[in-house]
Amino acid sequence: MGASGSVPGLVRYQPVIIEYKPGANGAIVANATIASPADGYTIALSTVGGQVLTPAINQYLKRKQEPDVMRQLIPVSHLVDVTLAIVANPNAGFSTLPELVSYAKAHPGKLNFATTSVGASDHLGLEMYNKAVGIDTVHVPQKGFAGALNATLSGETHYWLASLNQQIVNFHKAGRLRILAVTSLQRSPMVPEIPTAAEASNLPGFEVSSWQALFVRAGTDKNVVATLSSEFQKAARDPKLIDRINSTGMITIGSSPEALATKVETEYRKWSDMLETTRITVN
Template identity: 35%
Template sequence: MKLRSTDITRRRVLALLVHSGLATAGLGAATISSAHAQDFPTKPITIVVPFSAGGTTDILARIVAQNLQAELKQPIVVDNRAGAAGNIGAQAVARAQPDGYTLLLGTVGTHAINGALYKKLGFDPVKDFAPLTRVANVPNLLVTNPEQPYKTVQELIAYAKANPGKVNFGSSGAGTSIHLSGELFKRMAGVDIQHVPYKGSAPALSDLLGNQIGIMFDNMPSSISHVRSGRLRPLAVTTAKRSPELPDVPTVAEAGVPGYEASSWFGMFAPANTPAPVLARLHDALIKALSDPGVRQRIAEQGGEPVTETPAQFADFIAAESKKWGEVVKQSGASVD
């Protein structure tokens, strides 16, 4: 069909309008993004905990969330996504919209251990996240059920050597700091103990309380209440120094394994490419929340040490930790396909 000149003109005008509209839309998107960052947040924020409810990561997330929502004036939702030593939850946040509304309370496992342990993670611990700040350092606590026949680390070692392969140690998952604390103890003490991985600290603790497993190198916040109630027997703390919350409990090094030291840490992350103003708003709110005396006291009561730092300091710390734990993974021979 032959087009009239008026039809051609109309089409050209329409094309120009469409082109102009698209260009305007592009500029508008940038303006909206900037405005969004300035107004942030305008809706609830989710903190993904990559382990089951009741474990240390969950406990710390809920302590921080209460004050963080007061700072940001929006509800904070804690979403537990357990599995694969924290990888399932971490991957979910890595793939989330980078708008500041989905955060991750990551751990030494998700961001310093799993990269060396797993052949395929499904995410990059460095490239896929924007580190905000460490939240807390936490000692691990070697605990056992009171019905077990050992009351000290030396008695545990003697029993394990007399009964190779019969002592089971639970963990919150393969490759977590809880697991590697056990692997380090196994190597340094020269004992044959068997690892039993769980999908989080809480189910492992449940079996320990039920005397289904012998020992556990648990993060202190999730086991300290059971120690105080007498349902679990503390044998040692894994740090170089004793914990102020349990001053009568020796370190593993003091108790018979010289040179032994291991601990855990927890930190907040946003997805990579989250706008800088949003990251700054989140970081400021986190620092204020973590500086609150009530929050610091609650973390300390759980056996943890509150930490505040800049994103750059946190990134440098992660790099050092990745090197350290990568060597531990290599020396232990631990691996997950």
């Protein structure tokens, strides 16, 4: 997704044009932003997948960074975190995360997990979890969120690392899915009774989350970047906006450019190290 509009328009609360450019794990948005003038008029809404995971995978596979988002885009503000949850088919043979781990250890290679695609945050997140707890399960990639959801609901796959939203919560309450744990550091207000993976598996500090953030083309004037970031940080402190966003399962952040730059670098190292350690298949 890409958003384009003038900086003065943003500050004066005038309309901002939204241009939807999905596909290629964020590369289409990145290329459109990189091709635009470095004046702050075009802002890219990027995700952990496009901004961190794809560069880490390209490095792991020794592929050319094209586009080179870590060099050609610069941070504006980390907008939201997206809570992820390990969910399971209720007939999978386990009802808690420790039971999943015990079952997988007793039946190596028998359990499988769905993902939205190869190399996505749900794929790498579950590979990281599996490595941390020492289990071997089979990756069965699906076509997007709907594909992974349907595979888990039907029992084609046993578990999945899903974006936590009201739909997932409703399936959990109806008994069609089991939410075993969230992979954030804190429990989710949407399902406060559900433990974190760190709690349930005795993995202090374990965290896997998705996120969305804003970037502009490298070379944009620092004052323009500061103005943009300031306005988005103000919006992120609005109580009504916070309630609206948090009700969807996302957590409002609204960071400075510097904080986002640190997050991108930290996450890039984290996922690069995970890929080198696990040597998983991502192509």
